[in-house]
Amino acid sequence: MTRLRKAFSKAAAGRPENRAAAFWPRAVLKNESGFSLLEIVLSIAIVALVSGFVLEMFAVSAGENRLAKNTDAAAAVAGNAVEALKAQSSAAGFISAQLASGGLAWENGGETAIYRCYDKNWAELPAGGKDALPEGAAFLHEIILRDAGSRGAASRTDPAGDGPAKPGGGGRMYEIRSTVYKVGERGNLAEMVGFETKKYFPAARGEF
Amino acid sequence: MRGRNALTEPVTVLVLMLMFGFAVYSLVYEGGEAEKRLSAEKSARMGARVAGSYVKVRLRQNDAADRISVEPNGLNGGDSIVIRNRFPEDPESGYDAWIYWADGELREVLAAPGETPAWEGANVIAKTGGFSAVMKDGAVSYDAGNAGVVGPPDTVSLRSAAEAGGR
Numbered sequence: 001m002t003r004l005r006k007a008f009s010k011a012a013a014g015r016p017e018n019r020a021a022a023f024w025p026r027a028v029l030k031n032e033s034g035f036s037l038l039e040i041v042l043s044i045a046i047v048a049l050v051s052g053f054v055l056e057m058f059a060v061s062a063g064e065n066r067l068a069k070n071t072d073a074a075a076a077v078a079g080n081a082v083e084a085l086k087a088q089s090s091a092a093g094f095i096s097a098q099l100a101s102g103g104l105a106w107e108n109g110g111e112t113a114i115y116r117c118y119d120k121n122w123a124e125l126p127a128g129g130k131d132a133l134p135e136g137a138a139f140l141h142e143i144i145l146r147d148a149g150s151r152g153a154a155s156r157t158d159p160a161g162d163g164p165a166k167p168g169g170g171g172r173m174y175e176i177r178s179t180v181y182k183v184g185e186r187g188n189l190a191e192m193v194g195f196e197t198k199k200y201f202p203a204a205r206g207e208f
Numbered sequence: 209m210r211g212r213n214a215l216t217e218p219v220t221v222l223v224l225m226l227m228f229g230f231a232v233y234s235l236v237y238e239g240g241e242a243e244k245r246l247s248a249e250k251s252a253r254m255g256a257r258v259a260g261s262y263v264k265v266r267l268r269q270n271d272a273a274d275r276i277s278v279e280p281n282g283l284n285g286g287d288s289i290v291i292r293n294r295f296p297e298d299p300e301s302g303y304d305a306w307i308y309w310a311d312g313e314l315r316e317v318l319a320a321p322g323e324t325p326a327w328e329g330a331n332v333i334a335k336t337g338g339f340s341a342v343m344k345d346g347a348v349s350y351d352a353g354n355a356g357v358v359g360p361p362d363t364v365s366l367r368s369a370a371e372a373g374g375r
Contacts, residue, residue: 034218034221035221035225036217036221037217037220037221037224040221040224040225040228041224043228044224044227044228044231047228047231047232047235048231051231051235054235054239055235055239058239058242058243058246061246062242062246065246065249065250065253068250068253069249069253072253072256072257073360076360076361076362076363077360079362079363080360080362080363083347083363083364083365084347084363084365086365086367086370087345087346087347087365087366087367087369087370088370089370122360
């Protein structure tokens, strides 16, 4: 131990080559051949391979961030439609409000479908249906409003309509499904977020 | 001629090593920068989610007639959600809760009814990039975090407003 310390202090005090000699094996210092072209090319290939994985990791992470951002926005869009229905006094009022704010509606039996389209930055585009998406559409919001029938026996405090019968209700139950789809490159749709709920609209006076 | 050939390999190796060093440096530097950007974006999104969720819960908890309003705050003039809590047995007593944004944070401060809050006594809800709120037709639309940059704002339709409007 003492010998080793002496050797180090002697080397540190001496000439630069002695200092190096104290830390590196003699065989290494005597090897003057350096790196060959093959060694360099191989090491570059290894680094390129490793960096490929690292860059892919960043790309995946950025993609996940983008997906999270779009899912947040989709949840807000889908949730806002449900909120809008809950705040309305009638299903017709909800549909009119949606149409007035740029939605496109189709009616089929007791079901009404309302569509809205958004570009990749969530700017609203001219409305189009599932089969007629406008150019640049990245997201499609579909609202399906279904008349679930008369709930004459239900009271307003019994929105599910499955409580004890009470005379004179006369309102209607509606089911809403608010879904946001991601539009694929070929126009295929993948569901991102979907909310479902029910809303009981009591009959207005004189509407029986 | 022979001397020139003998130099070719060391020079090529040197050039390749320089390129190699530059590539490694660029990779490490850009990787670090990308990681920083991704982390910052994730934190901002997390703050926005926490803030949005908090505001939604507060609005739902206090959804009663004339309790909720959106007003400019006296600190920086930004939008604030003001929740008026009054005790039923004594309507003059109670407190006002102000939810507002300042210095990169969404905050909440309590004040005596109708009085200006002591802003320095606020609780921090979350770090966010901004906050805006609008109350229209009985619905509060608010954007906690990205100030409308991405996507539509969240909306809470107040049941109390719907009931007051005969809905």
